[in-house]
Amino acid sequence: DSGVTQTPKHLITATGQRVTLRCSPRSGDLSVYWYQQSLDQGLQFLIQYYNGEERAKGNILERFSAQQFPDLHSELNLSSLELGDSALYFCASSVEGSGANVLTFGAGSRLTVL
């Protein structure tokens, strides 16, 4: 157990739907990162939060949004889902969000869009 908790572990939904993925960071970590892992795109950085504020943005689609709440948990919202959104979504956390920090990853949420 890495200390980073992601729910749900698996999610199957239909095109056009909206889902929310949740992440609780490791105790003491202030920064949360979201990554999308797919076979053809590899591990793509989506977005980073530090203590509730957006810190860095990657290749995140406009249909996707995220936030980090005062208790430091984070949610990734995916809307108007397409088949191509099927992937493994990882959350990671780190102490400060500095580039030197080691990322601790959760086990991932596997999204299947039918």
Place this chain on the structure above:
Amino acid sequence: AQSVTQLDSQVPVFEEAPVELRCNYSSSVSVYLFWYVQYPNQGLQLLLKYLSGSTLVESINGFEAEFNKSQTSFHLRKPSVHISDTAEYFCAVSAITSYDKVIFGPGTSLSVIP
């Protein structure tokens, strides 16, 4: 912006043989470098990191990597692999700034053959 190239998508190797997984990066600024490992059905976990100092860094399970600034490389090596080393290996880079995202390479699948 930073980018990471892992030239070998798949590396099969016999048990107890040596292995080298190649990683090259591109960046206009100084960087931190990491290797993460992903075992089947798990999240990524840190294998080793280079932040500063000695260019040769080692992990607790026998892997080592050497930072070569002139060649912008951070190749991962192990003199004798075990079946348990079968996994996906990701090279990652982040810029030496106050806060920056961690960019991952496409990964190399290491398969150890008995």
